[in-house]
Amino acid sequence: MDAGLLAQYVMNGLMLGTMYALVAVGFTLFFGVLDVIKFSHGDVLTVGGFTALATFVGLGALGIKSSPFVLLIMLIVAIVVTAALGMLIARYLVLPLRTAPPLNTLLATLMLGTVLREAVRLFYPQGANPKSFPALLPTDALTLGQFNLRLDNVLMLAAGAGVIVGLQLILNRTKLGLAIRAVAQDEETARSMGINYTAIVLVTFALGSALAAFAGIMNGLYYNEINFGTGLLLGVIGFAAAIVGGLGSIYGAILGGFLFAALQIIGAVMLPFASAYKDVFAFAVVIALMAWRPTGLIREKISERV
Amino acid sequence: MISKLNSGASMLACLMVVAAVATAEAKDKVKIGFIGPLTGGNSNIGLGGRNSVDLAVRLRNAQSSSKYDYELVALDDECKPNVAVQVATKMAADRAIIAAVTHYCSAAAIAAVEIYHRFGLPIVVWGAVLPDITYRNKYPEIHRVNGMMINQNNVNAELVSGLGYKTFAVIHDTTDYGKGHNQYFNQAITRKDGRIVGTFGVTADQQDFTAELTQIKALNPDVIYFAGLTPLAVRIRAQMDKLGVKSVFDGTSGIVSEAYIQGLGPLAEGTLAFLEGAPTEKLPGGKFFMENYTAQKYQNPPEVYGAFAYAGMDLILNTIEKVGPDRRKVIDDMARVKDRDSIVGKITFDDHGQNTVAVVTKYVVQDGKFVEWDESEYASGKRKLLVQR
Numbered sequence: 001m002d003a004g005l006l007a008q009y010v011m012n013g014l015m016l017g018t019m020y021a022l023v024a025v026g027f028t029l030f031f032g033v034l035d036v037i038k039f040s041h042g043d044v045l046t047v048g049g050f051t052a053l054a055t056f057v058g059l060g061a062l063g064i065k066s067s068p069f070v071l072l073i074m075l076i077v078a079i080v081v082t083a084a085l086g087m088l089i090a091r092y093l094v095l096p097l098r099t100a101p102p103l104n105t106l107l108a109t110l111m112l113g114t115v116l117r118e119a120v121r122l123f124y125p126q127g128a129n130p131k132s133f134p135a136l137l138p139t140d141a142l143t144l145g146q147f148n149l150r151l152d153n154v155l156m157l158a159a160g161a162g163v164i165v166g167l168q169l170i171l172n173r174t175k176l177g178l179a180i181r182a183v184a185q186d187e188e189t190a191r192s193m194g195i196n197y198t199a200i201v202l203v204t205f206a207l208g209s210a211l212a213a214f215a216g217i218m219n220g221l222y223y224n225e226i227n228f229g230t231g232l233l234l235g236v237i238g239f240a241a242a243i244v245g246g247l248g249s250i251y252g253a254i255l256g257g258f259l260f261a262a263l264q265i266i267g268a269v270m271l272p273f274a275s276a277y278k279d280v281f282a283f284a285v286v287i288a289l290m291a292w293r294p295t296g297l298i299r300e301k302i303s304e305r306v
Numbered sequence: 307m308i309s310k311l312n313s314g315a316s317m318l319a320c321l322m323v324v325a326a327v328a329t330a331e332a333k334d335k336v337k338i339g340f341i342g343p344l345t346g347g348n349s350n351i352g353l354g355g356r357n358s359v360d361l362a363v364r365l366r367n368a369q370s371s372s373k374y375d376y377e378l379v380a381l382d383d384e385c386k387p388n389v390a391v392q393v394a395t396k397m398a399a400d401r402a403i404i405a406a407v408t409h410y411c412s413a414a415a416i417a418a419v420e421i422y423h424r425f426g427l428p429i430v431v432w433g434a435v436l437p438d439i440t441y442r443n444k445y446p447e448i449h450r451v452n453g454m455m456i457n458q459n460n461v462n463a464e465l466v467s468g469l470g471y472k473t474f475a476v477i478h479d480t481t482d483y484g485k486g487h488n489q490y491f492n493q494a495i496t497r498k499d500g501r502i503v504g505t506f507g508v509t510a511d512q513q514d515f516t517a518e519l520t521q522i523k524a525l526n527p528d529v530i531y532f533a534g535l536t537p538l539a540v541r542i543r544a545q546m547d548k549l550g551v552k553s554v555f556d557g558t559s560g561i562v563s564e565a566y567i568q569g570l571g572p573l574a575e576g577t578l579a580f581l582e583g584a585p586t587e588k589l590p591g592g593k594f595f596m597e598n599y600t601a602q603k604y605q606n607p608p609e610v611y612g613a614f615a616y617a618g619m620d621l622i623l624n625t626i627e628k629v630g631p632d633r634r635k636v637i638d639d640m641a642r643v644k645d646r647d648s649i650v651g652k653i654t655f656d657d658h659g660q661n662t663v664a665v666v667t668k669y670v671v672q673d674g675k676f677v678e679w680d681e682s683e684y685a686s687g688k689r690k691l692l693v694q695r
Contacts, residue, residue: 005524008549012516129565130540141550146524148550223513224544225569227537233513268517275518276480276507 004145013258013265015153015222018160021257022215023238024245025167026208028253031242032184033204036094036105040113041212042235043120044082044089048213049133049226050120052078056134071136078213086209087202095201113235121228130227133220156218163214164254167207171250180204184248240286246296255297260286333375336631338363338622339397339406340615341390342432343414344382351410354609355432356380359407361599362619373627379403383414390414391421398425404631405429407618410611412436422447428637430618433611435559435582437486440660446637449655451621451648452614453582453664456490458559461666462531462580463494465679466556469691471528475553476505477518477542479534484510487533487558495531503527512538515545523551535560540569547573554578554691567674576684576691577671583650584667586613588678591649617648 023045030038052074059070093112097105121127137152171177182190183200191197212231219234220226241260245252263285267278289297340359343352363378381397383390390409397403398421408422409415410433422429423445431439431450440450466474474495478484484507492502503525506518519542522530530546530553532539539561546555557579567574586592586608595613608616621643622636629635646653652663668679672689683689 002524005520008520008523009517012514012520016514016516126565126568130537130569132540132569132571143550146520148548150548153548222548223541224548225540229511230513233511264514265517269521275521276509278517279509279512 002146004147007144007147007149009265009269011147011149011153013261014157016264017258017261018157019215019219019222019234019257020237020241020260021164021254022160022211022218023234024241024253024257025164025250026211027239027242028245028248028250029180029204029208029211031247033180033201034094034098036097036102037109037239038089038094038205038208039106039110039235039239040089040116041109041208042231042233042238043113043116044085044209044231045212045216045219045234046120046226046228046231047085047116047216048078048082048209049216049220049230050124050127050131050228051081051213052217052220053131053133053226054124056136067136074136075214075217078217079210082209082213082216083206086205086207086212089209090202090205091198094205095198113231117228117232124228127228130225133224133226135221135224137221152221156221160214160218163211167211168250170207176203240283244286244289244296246293246298249296249298252296252298259297333373334631335377336374336626337377337379337400337403338619338626339403339408340378340380340619341383341393341397341406341408341418342380342410342615343385344380346384346386348385348410350606351433351609351611352382352385353606354612355407355410355615357602357604357606358595358599358608358612358616359432359619360604361595361602362616362623364602365598366620366623372623374631376623383409383411383418385411385414387413387417390418394418394421395425398422398427403427404626404633405622405636407432407615407622409434412439415439416442419443419445419448426633426637428622428633428640430622432615432618436482437490440658444658446641446659449618449640449643449659449661451618451650451653451661451664452611453661453666455486456494457662457664457666458580458582459487459490459494461668462491462556462558462578463498463500465578465668466529466554467495467498467500471500471554473501473503473525473527474529474531475503475522475525475527476531476533477515477522478505478507478532479510479538480507481510481534483535483560484533491531491533508534508538510534510538513541515542516549519545519549519551522553523549527553529554529556531556532561533558536563536566536569539566543570543573543577562669562676567671567676572674574671574674576689578679578691579669579671579676581667581669582664583610583614584665586610588667589613589649589665590647590651591617595649613650617650617653620648621646621653 026041055074055077093108137155140151142149179195179200237260241256242253245256263282264278267281268275340356342355343349360378363376366372367376381393383393405428408429409431412434415431415434416439428447435454437454437456440448476488478488539557543555555577559581562579562581599608625636625639629639643655651665653661654663656662669676670679670682670684672682679685
């Protein structure tokens with residue numbers, strides 16, 4: 001295979017992997033603190049993307065055109081809105097179901113996801129149609145044979161990596177991170193040590209949802225298109241990535257995200273039959289991996305021993 | 307003297323009217339049918355079709371030269387296969403009904419085809435586009451005036467090969483729609499000495515096409531042919547730009563929509579697409595049809611397929627006038643329809659009853675609109691497609 005072509009595939013895979021990893025990290029965060037699976041995560045991402053788009057349209061109406069400034073405002077608004085949404089979901093849906101079987105939380109958030117998705121479809125003007133997402137990053141491109149390296153992709157990759165590193169720093173180097181890890185490890189003990197349990201859960205959900213908003217905007221900038229169903233498949237893939245990596249482990253989620261992206265690319269490029277089966281291939285490998293390592297590739301460090 | 311003459315003339319006029327009414331009453335009554343979605347999500351198209359058929363019957367009954375007095379029986383298939391089977395059975399079992407214009411929805415039409423064949427009721431499909439309706443079996447009862455996938459892809463292949471394009475990459479969704487188009491485009495372009503360099507099936511909700519498009523970029527085709535619907539088309543076209551793929555984007559009827567333009571903005575420029583039928587006013591008899599339709603003051607517009615329903619009914623009425631109200635004779639005569647003029651252009655049925663010269667409109671996106679190819683600046687040479695040779 002031509003080196004330029006190979007580089008192009010690697011670049012495509014890195015972009016996909018970053019988005020998957022961002023979503024997977026959200027799943028892992030929620031599972032870490034509350035042991036719940038929040039299936040509406042993908043649709044929160046959609047809400048983030050559409051909030052950003054609405055902000056863009058609003059700013060355009062006000063006559064503000066400067067790309068970096070507009071993008072910054074879009075990021076802030078989308079992150080604030082989804083963080084608030086995440087907290088609302090945690091406070092009024094997930095926490096009340098705390099004592100119910102985990103399956104109920106899973107189902108309730110699954111249904112909430114449908115509500116969010118349909119709300120975007122029905123209430124965003126002509127929300128059923130795919131929407132053009134503005135290209136706000138510089139689109140200069142470097143062409144090396146078959147390889148088309150675009151500056152906006154490089155910037156997004158760097159920003160995605162930065163966000164993941166930032167999250168790591170928050171979790172490992174701050175008091176807030178310490179509290180989140182404490183709650184994740186043992187809720188009772190954390191409470192008795194004076195940690196405000198509810199507040200930590202809400203902050204974690206806000207954090208995870210903000211990541212989704214970031215991924216939503218990145219998705220929009222990368223594809224220059226968003227639609228009400230964007231989050232559905234991303235949610236499923238992010239969840240699968242989190243499981244395969246090892247639910248509860250941040251590194252596992254990142255590894256899972258990039259692994260899934262690599263599998264999809266391999267499925268589309270290497271397999272002799274049509275690319276229609278690339279998702280089938282990727283998910284089949286995930287199933288095989290789950291059978292091989294049921295607790296994920298990277299095991300949660302503290303697993304309950306019975 | 308003058309007043310006497312006047313009264314004489316008016317008396318004569320009165321007599322003539324009486325005579326006309328008398329002959330009208332003396333005409334035999336002949337029933338013909340219509341089936342379409344009169345309720346539900348597609349009812350606007352169904353009601354437009356019903357009105358158009360009604361118009362054909364009214365115009366015919368108003369002609370003093372017509373031999374019969376026609377009565378229309380209209381039934382509702384709700385666009386559902388199970389309902390279509392019931393109403394088709396009801397209509398076909400009524401021997402008083404000689405022929406019918408039936409079905410807009412492919413799923414309804416394909417379910418009812420067997421019934422028309424079993425009961426020997428000649429029908430003309432007025433809107434459904436699935437090839438199987440006419441081509442799965444060789445039933446003499448079944449005819450279709452509108453075009454379908456095969457016509458569409460023939461027209462497509464003719465245009466792109468005429469523009470000098472030789473190599474094609476195909477992306478199709480894996481539904482019946484996408485697979486069908488892939489098959490017929492493949493046949494049509496191969497006949498035109500075009501070469502398919504790669505075929506990529508994709509799922510109907512896929513988001514990322516960079517892997518497929520990177521492969522296509524390496525194959526460097528003149529044209530990317532896409533068989534699928536708008537959402538996927540928007541993503542693929544946008545991602546083509548991201549990867550610097552410079553091929554012409556050539557779509558099917560599934561992407562002719564406002565949403566395609568909205569989703570892409572300036573990137574939509576130069577996209578090709580094809581649609582069975584044509585805007586009513588552009589059809590050969592479009593003006594005549596619209597004037598008469600408007601004069602009847604129907605509550606709903608005829609919609610895109612109204613003219614086809616009218617043409618189907620008109621064909622049936624012509625045939626009954628010629629051979630008499632007998633299902634068998636109508637079927638035999640309809641098998642010989644060739645180069646027949648109608649408001650939707652010529653009608654020629656092949657041995658499957660399919661109109662082979664059905665109108666297909668070619669479109670290209672120009673300045674944020676789907677413009678008819680022949681009227682576009684691309685056809686006149688003022689603008690060039692990405693790799694127009």
